[in-house]
Amino acid sequence: MPAHVLSHASGGRDLWSDPLPSRPEDPETAVRELLGEVLDPELPVSIVDLGLVYGIEVEGRTARIAITFTATACPCMEFIEEDVRDRLLREPWLDDVDVEHVWDPPWTRERITPAGRKALKRLGVAS
Template sequence: MGETPLEQRCWQALRDVADPEFPVSVVDMGLIYGIRESDGTVKVTMTYTAVSCACMEWIEQDIRNRLLREPGVKEVQIEVVWDPPWTVERLSEEGRQKLKRWGVSSR
């Protein structure tokens, strides 16, 4: 089943939410595993680069705040999963390039 127009807009909106440590969006970092919407409730499935990430609450609040600005979004639910674990292979090409410019090698 394909994504709804609202789900597509949410993916795009999350490109505005950057990882606090690097200027890379949570989408380009590969932290967002899925977005589903039903009756205005957007469910985001995501992970973090490490279980001990100190920025979890900030990132989740930024995600909520950004998605709630999208027309049609009434509620945001976030599910954090650890399986599959995040790896550098989840980085988008844009994310890899930005990290490289910051002197962080993704390989």
């Protein structure tokens, strides 16, 4: 599995790993790892490490992703959703990605992972 991408000036798309050669035994875990490559457009920290991913289900060749945002008026919602779809649809074992926006429970800083806190600290952003 790829390591979490924490920072890159281009938004990280050119750092995305190559597609997996086949459907993994645990597709939900694989999808979580792949989403670790998707960076928040405003902060070069993965959406997984920011705690924006609320749920992952893989049924057949469809991934269902429940995500939230740091604010209901987040200007990056469309960019993040597009990156989630684009990253996952690179995988030959996925044909469709459904992204659901979840607002309850609301996102809080407590959802940030230890790796995310470390990345934010390196960026000089309080977490």
